[in-house]
Amino acid sequence: MKSVLPAMDKEALLAADIAGELPDARGRFGPFGGRYIPETLVPAFDRLEQGARKFLPDPEFQASFQRELREWVGRPTALSFAPRLSKKWGAEVWIKREDLAHTGAHKINNAIGQALLAVKLGARRVIAETGAGQHGVASAAACARVGLPCRVYMGAIDMERQAPNVDRMLRLGAEVIPVKTGDQTLRAAIDEAMREWVSDPEGTYYLLGSAVGPHPYPWLVRELQAVIGQEAREQMMRQAGGLPDVAFACVGGGSNAIGLFYPLLGDAGIELIGVEAGGTGDGLGQNAATLATGTPGVLQGCYTMILQDDDGQVQETHSVSAGLDYSGVGPEHAMLQAVGRVSYVTATDDEALDALEEVCAEEGILTALETAHAYAAARRWAKANPGKRILIGNSGRGDKDMPTLSKFPPKGRK
Amino acid sequence: MKSVLPAMDKEALLAADIAGELPDARGRFGPFGGRYIPETLVPAFDRLEQGARKFLPDPEFQASFQRELREWVGRPTALSFAPRLSKKWGAEVWIKREDLAHTGAHKINNAIGQALLAVKLGARRVIAETGAGQHGVASAAACARVGLPCRVYMGAIDMERQAPNVDRMLRLGAEVIPVKTGDQTLRAAIDEAMREWVSDPEGTYYLLGSAVGPHPYPWLVRELQAVIGQEAREQMMRQAGGLPDVAFACVGGGSNAIGLFYPLLGDAGIELIGVEAGGTGDGLGQNAATLATGTPGVLQGCYTMILQDDDGQVQETHSVSAGLDYSGVGPEHAMLQAVGRVSYVTATDDEALDALEEVCAEEGILTALETAHAYAAARRWAKANPGKRILIGNSGRGDKDMPTLSKFPPKGRK
Amino acid sequence: MQPHERLTDAIRQANSSGKTALVPFITAGYPKTETFISQLRAIAAVGDVVEIGVPFSDPMADGMTIQRSSHMAIANGVSLRWILNQLDQHGADISTPLVFMSYLNPLLAFGYEELAKRASKAGVCGFIVPDLPYEECAELRVTLEAQGIALIQLVTPATPPERLKLLTSASGGFVYAVTITGITGGGLPSDLADYLDRVSAVSPLPVCAGFGIRRAEDVSKVGQHAAGAIVGSALVEVLEAGGDPATYLRSLRPE
Amino acid sequence: MQPHERLTDAIRQANSSGKTALVPFITAGYPKTETFISQLRAIAAVGDVVEIGVPFSDPMADGMTIQRSSHMAIANGVSLRWILNQLDQHGADISTPLVFMSYLNPLLAFGYEELAKRASKAGVCGFIVPDLPYEECAELRVTLEAQGIALIQLVTPATPPERLKLLTSASGGFVYAVTITGITGGGLPSDLADYLDRVSAVSPLPVCAGFGIRRAEDVSKVGQHAAGAIVGSALVEVLEAGGDPATYLRSLRPE
Numbered sequence A, B: 001m002k003s004v005l006p007a008m009d010k011e012a013l014l015a016a017d018i019a020g021e022l023p024d025a026r027g028r029f030g031p032f033g034g035r036y037i038p039e040t041l042v043p044a045f046d047r048l049e050q051g052a053r054k055f056l057p058d059p060e061f062q063a064s065f066q067r068e069l070r071e072w073v074g075r076p077t078a079l080s081f082a083p084r085l086s087k088k089w090g091a092e093v094w095i096k097r098e099d100l101a102h103t104g105a106h107k108i109n110n111a112i113g114q115a116l117l118a119v120k121l122g123a124r125r126v127i128a129e130t131g132a133g134q135h136g137v138a139s140a141a142a143c144a145r146v147g148l149p150c151r152v153y154m155g156a157i158d159m160e161r162q163a164p165n166v167d168r169m170l171r172l173g174a175e176v177i178p179v180k181t182g183d184q185t186l187r188a189a190i191d192e193a194m195r196e197w198v199s200d201p202e203g204t205y206y207l208l209g210s211a212v213g214p215h216p217y218p219w220l221v222r223e224l225q226a227v228i229g230q231e232a233r234e235q236m237m238r239q240a241g242g243l244p245d246v247a248f249a250c251v252g253g254g255s256n257a258i259g260l261f262y263p264l265l266g267d268a269g270i271e272l273i274g275v276e277a278g279g280t281g282d283g284l285g286q287n288a289a290t291l292a293t294g295t296p297g298v299l300q301g302c303y304t305m306i307l308q309d310d311d312g313q314v315q316e317t318h319s320v321s322a323g324l325d326y327s328g329v330g331p332e333h334a335m336l337q338a339v340g341r342v343s344y345v346t347a348t349d350d351e352a353l354d355a356l357e358e359v360c361a362e363e364g365i366l367t368a369l370e371t372a373h374a375y376a377a378a379r380r381w382a383k384a385n386p387g388k389r390i391l392i393g394n395s396g397r398g399d400k401d402m403p404t405l406s407k408f409p410p411k412g413r414k
Numbered sequence C, D: 001m002q003p004h005e006r007l008t009d010a011i012r013q014a015n016s017s018g019k020t021a022l023v024p025f026i027t028a029g030y031p032k033t034e035t036f037i038s039q040l041r042a043i044a045a046v047g048d049v050v051e052i053g054v055p056f057s058d059p060m061a062d063g064m065t066i067q068r069s070s071h072m073a074i075a076n077g078v079s080l081r082w083i084l085n086q087l088d089q090h091g092a093d094i095s096t097p098l099v100f101m102s103y104l105n106p107l108l109a110f111g112y113e114e115l116a117k118r119a120s121k122a123g124v125c126g127f128i129v130p131d132l133p134y135e136e137c138a139e140l141r142v143t144l145e146a147q148g149i150a151l152i153q154l155v156t157p158a159t160p161p162e163r164l165k166l167l168t169s170a171s172g173g174f175v176y177a178v179t180i181t182g183i184t185g186g187g188l189p190s191d192l193a194d195y196l197d198r199v200s201a202v203s204p205l206p207v208c209a210g211f212g213i214r215r216a217e218d219v220s221k222v223g224q225h226a227a228g229a230i231v232g233s234a235l236v237e238v239l240e241a242g243g244d245p246a247t248y249l250r251s252l253r254p255e
């Protein structure tokens, strides 16, 4: 598999992705992607893929998906001009407000889309994993909306640092299962959800929360999240009078980033920058900068960039933000990095915390800790590239981060 | 003043309100309203009123207000059809989603409008009171957005039961002052904010959070909140194919209710029902059902219905929801009750908690405890009036209520 | 003499004997209901006019001291009716003219007509209503005036010239000049003299200054530019501390 | 004999002597690295084929026992390279054919070419890769086959008929019939017989059943419909408890 990398034709791959031809029939974005799953799940994945391929383009399904996005999720989400940040940064800053989507992050786009699909596929119940809890809350809400019971797996450490979201899931009628194995964060939660699925592949729909995992998830999630970039592109034309020079999004698994970037891939003039969690430093285990510092491998069903040691053991990660604290990344991002269309940079814990405070103080938007990484990188870029038009994917709101933030009191800016 | 009540011409008053002629030049809605303030504040109120009268109709001000609503607040907020509640209730239920507005409630419409006004009036700083904390958060965010420092007064009891909102205010750069006098809830916070204003009427803008208080606030807040009803009316026509038979909104001070109702007053076919906090019972002090059980009097600068004893001492209230826990109510509601256009009913703590759980389970919407009162009353009404089209003002989201809700675990519905 | 004239007269009398009129304020029934009349009597023996605070649940123009006294008095069972009853029963011998300071709502709840009659009977010569600006006061003023009782207007340093004229001429008994743009309980501002001179210049009635007067210097400073000094929070604090009000008041105006 | 033939042969030999083939599984270096070889030797003396688990950080198809053993083995410093080194150094005398059970990523990280050579040298006859479905396996299979090593396919009760044919004929050494649609560590399902008969009917290779086999009855039940029984979690638990693996394994197949 490693051998595929050097041989690939970068331009052709990018062109194919823009043309909507990726992933290919085997679920690959160039060398990345695929479907590395236990045999027990093969029939379930076949059903899922066939169902997704059938229903996603189906006008009736699309109509109900679009209706839920509009009427229940509250789309289109706003595009905000940020006058005070613009002034401070010497740039023209625009913010795509996924924090205003129902339940407070972009995660709901995917959750309601897959929940509708679960109904179509005749599922009796839904399981989901969650890191920051946003996907868990979104899944709980979406399942209530479509009338399916929902069980969410969440790492014990994440349950602690994102406690408000745990309460919200329970209120929304979901069952939350603490995962105490492995690293007790998102990765362990995915493993555990997979195990649960293996034990009942027939009646269960696994509602995966990011553009990661085995095919067809990376594709399915991208298709459901692409509405972010579609709206943003159209809103930039209308509100800003033109496309941005650069777009930033934070990258955990990569769903909000691919949602924002995918519809902009074809606009060659737009620089696209994904921002990973730089944590406390460059060492293995100190960050979650998969694309920036990782190597290719197979994690949780997918060939992609991962953080691993020489033996292929996946490493624990660190980030102040639970939603970025993941050792893998969506395979399409791995490809977009390999072909050079998107660059991936990092922002440290401290930079993200400082950016969060700045966005609060200047624009009155309490952004998510995940999202704050995108602001931190955008600010750095703006200083080096004065006078540009910048689009930032504001993937979610920071209410959920209060328990973590209480450990980092505002420094005071004035 | 009491003597004015019997003499008033109900139909004429309602017609004048619909025609936009109320409040009158003295700030009155029929007998209600007015401006009962310390002489120290008279010049400040004169400036405020003149400023509001000048800027609210000003096209440039309106353009910037509308732009903030659209681009920053995320308006229009969605109108959601509620399929599962509809089925359960035997009705056609529609929900106006103010919970999707930036910071999570309708309060932001007013906060950003007044913050823009504060800038126009040359204020050096903003003070605000808050009950549930939603107005405090909205004010903190709006002030950051327009670049003014903000100080929020909040009752010590409310700070405890709405702790997440306190953290959010601080993060948004506001100063939060605990009010330990009086009843330590919203009423005491308003008193304290007024005192602060009295001590610096020149440089301070007081950003009042509901349609209460001395003229021009009830009018100003209504004008800034009327966007709720304007949008809902238009969305009902477009999405539901017609106006509702009835509209429900919870009433604390009455800002979300007047925002929803005011643009519907002229549609005689729509029954309008405001829902107050029934608390734990009918006795004085057990509830906050001002219109349902109060008498006319002057509280915090305004002649309106209030909860008081025979000596005119204002009584403490009880509601499980901090945002409804107030002994007064906006004067326009007092008038709309007196002329018979709007009826005001109550929902108890228990009914509200049960409704909150139902809306979570059926529609995946974690509504605010305040809002849950509207659902409780709507459900009761739906059972008595089968087959009707119901509009509910979903004034905010329930994330802020988690500390309170933790004391009332879900009962389990399935 | 009409009740409102008794007020004007008492202040002028003090002035004509070379003294700044002293207008002490107490919250009725605070700290204790039992001592209300005796304290009132002691205070009335020193003061030229006595202001009696009717407690209210939402004293929004008052500082911590008067808030505290107000809430406690309510808890002690004090009401407007109780105060009037006390005066009826025990106050007949008090010759110093009395003023009620009350927020509007207790007056509304009592009913203006009955209030005017009962007040007149109890020797109340004027009302100060801190949350009733001139624009809203007509009904109450008319009703009180029918009994010869004054509705005393307040003016502040921020009151513009025309309004100053309006308020001073609409007032009865005397004019209450708020010394600071703030709540009760603070200190005195530096530009006090100018301001009080401005008020006195236009006012047909004697001007009493209130808010922030605590010491003899304050009274003498105020006395150079106004007819009287109103002493509120400071006196309430003396009562709270168990001090003797008459001694304190006398110390404010040494011979 | 090619390595993959050794597997088939060992199972057939057991069968032809009237026994169900026994395929014990251990996680390499668990509970301790020092006892790996001695335990392996003891187990190999009873088992017809021995499965060695290569620990992986994300054992997503495994139950609690094997997860625990896997994480602990990594913490003990166990890696694929370490296991191969151990076998090179100390395993030359073990004649029982060995199978590596490993998730894909450690194999990828090692490199397929070198892996195949080293495995062959170490006496490894086959690989089981639980997260490598047939569709993704070509590259690894070809590389292993070049050394005569089997890539053993798994089938499950939910595998549809055509796929069953595909997988059984694509497998090497034997076919691994997962008894339950679940993770390792559970019990045996009731419709086991039918399912194993179905697999055995189409498989050109012997079929070994795994997942949930813990007791002699399980082995004998499985043995009526399959060639061999794979014993994983139960054996790991015996080792954890400090029990003697050989005694336990012999108890599963009483004479």
Ligand SMILES: Cc1ncc(COP(=O)(O)O)c(C=O)c1O
Binding pocket: A105, A106, A107, A131, A132, A133, A134, A135, A209, A210, A211, A250, A251, A252, A253, A254, A255, A256, A257, A322, A323, A324, A368, A370, A371, A395, A396, A397
């Ligand atoms: C607000 C927010 N942003 C970003 C992320 C990262 O996920 P992804 O990279 O899939 O967008 C999360 C994950 O929970 C999140 O909650």
Ligand SMILES: Cc1ncc(COP(=O)(O)O)c(C=O)c1O
Binding pocket: B105, B106, B131, B132, B133, B134, B135, B209, B210, B211, B250, B251, B252, B253, B254, B255, B256, B257, B322, B323, B324, B368, B370, B371, B395, B396, B397
């Ligand atoms: C969500 C929500 N709804 C309703 C209210 C009640 O206020 P009003 O009656 O002014 O709408 C509040 C007050 O905080 C609130 O937060």
